[in-house]
Amino acid sequence: MLILYHGATSVCSQKVRLGLAELGLAYEGHLLDLMTGDQFDPDYLKLNPNAVVPTLVDDGMVVIESSLILEYLDETYNAGGLMPADPDLKAKTKLWLLRCLAIHGAINSLSFATVNRAKQMAGKTPEQLETMLRKIPDPISREKRRDLLDNGVASIHVEAALREMRSAFADMKVTLERYDWVSGPGYGLADIALLAYIDRLDRLAMNGLWEDEFPEVSGWLERSKKRDSYRTAIASFLDPSAAENMYRTAVTFWPAISRTWSDIRNGPG
Numbered sequence: 001m002l003i004l005y006h007g008a009t010s011v012c013s014q015k016v017r018l019g020l021a022e023l024g025l026a027y028e029g030h031l032l033d034l035m036t037g038d039q040f041d042p043d044y045l046k047l048n049p050n051a052v053v054p055t056l057v058d059d060g061m062v063v064i065e066s067s068l069i070l071e072y073l074d075e076t077y078n079a080g081g082l083m084p085a086d087p088d089l090k091a092k093t094k095l096w097l098l099r100c101l102a103i104h105g106a107i108n109s110l111s112f113a114t115v116n117r118a119k120q121m122a123g124k125t126p127e128q129l130e131t132m133l134r135k136i137p138d139p140i141s142r143e144k145r146r147d148l149l150d151n152g153v154a155s156i157h158v159e160a161a162l163r164e165m166r167s168a169f170a171d172m173k174v175t176l177e178r179y180d181w182v183s184g185p186g187y188g189l190a191d192i193a194l195l196a197y198i199d200r201l202d203r204l205a206m207n208g209l210w211e212d213e214f215p216e217v218s219g220w221l222e223r224s225k226k227r228d229s230y231r232t233a234i235a236s237f238l239d240p241s242a243a244e245n246m247y248r249t250a251v252t253f254w255p256a257i258s259r260t261w262s263d264i265r266n267g268p269g
């Protein structure tokens with residue numbers, strides 16, 4: 001039996017749920033509330049010492065890291081059918097899975113600098129925020145989170161995140177000019193790995209990052225959202241009124257985000 005520890009709106013949980021849905025795999029789900037700190041529960045830390053979701057347990061075997069979980073599921077239950085056979089597309093897909101670490105970091109920065117920060121600051125005292133920060137095991141992640149809470153959209157991590165995404169959109173564009181999917185002619189692991197991240201940016205009212213310069217990404221997002229897996233793995237876990245509230249808050253940050261984006265776009269290198 002597959003057991004998934006996940007978060008309803010967490011992007012890397014969505015990513016794994018997309019893979020499970022594409023592969024038609026049943027699983028027992030354990031939802032963690034990341035806002036109240038379920039990820040720091042000592043029993044959960046035994047499974048995932050990084051205090052993050054998702055974690056997959058397959059017959060007692062623990063697999064962490066969302067991209068590795070996707071690869072594991074595809075190899076174990078699908079004979080690697082979601083990995084392109086063509087050597088070039090296969091190498092590119094593996095690179096996307098690796099790049100997801102940085103892309104996840106970017107999406108995390110953009111979410112935390114905007115709506116998550118607003119939510120946390122409204123719902124927690126400075127002491128409660130400090131207590132949450134101290135629980136983050138990795139000191140670099142902890143200081144990054146602190147900087148995002150202190151500085152919001154002015155955090156250095158926001159500029160770094162936008163640079164990362166600019167390079168991702170540019171590389172997605174190259175493949176999408178030729179094929180319908182980032183994985184190539186067929187839907188595959190690269191698409192599954194990227195969808196939740198781009199969908200999050202869309203929900204954060206940041207579609208202006210790609211719409212005029214990288215329109216291929218818009219077409220890909222629309223095609224991806226039409227798949228059944230999107231409804232099962234992402235849409236069905238979202239509370240429409242919470243998503244609407246998030247969007248309303250997110251829109252207020254767009255002017256600052258778009259200014260930094262323009263500086264990057266017009267600046268040297």
Ligand SMILES: N[C@@H](CCC(=O)N[C@@H](CS)C(=O)NCC(=O)O)C(=O)O
Pocket residue numbers: 007010011012013034039051052053054064065066067101104
């Ligand atoms: N590289 C990891 C990242 C995992 C991660 O950071 N997950 C986030 C949710 S998307 C989390 O659990 N955050 C916990 C927190 O914010 O304290 C993966 O892809 O699995």
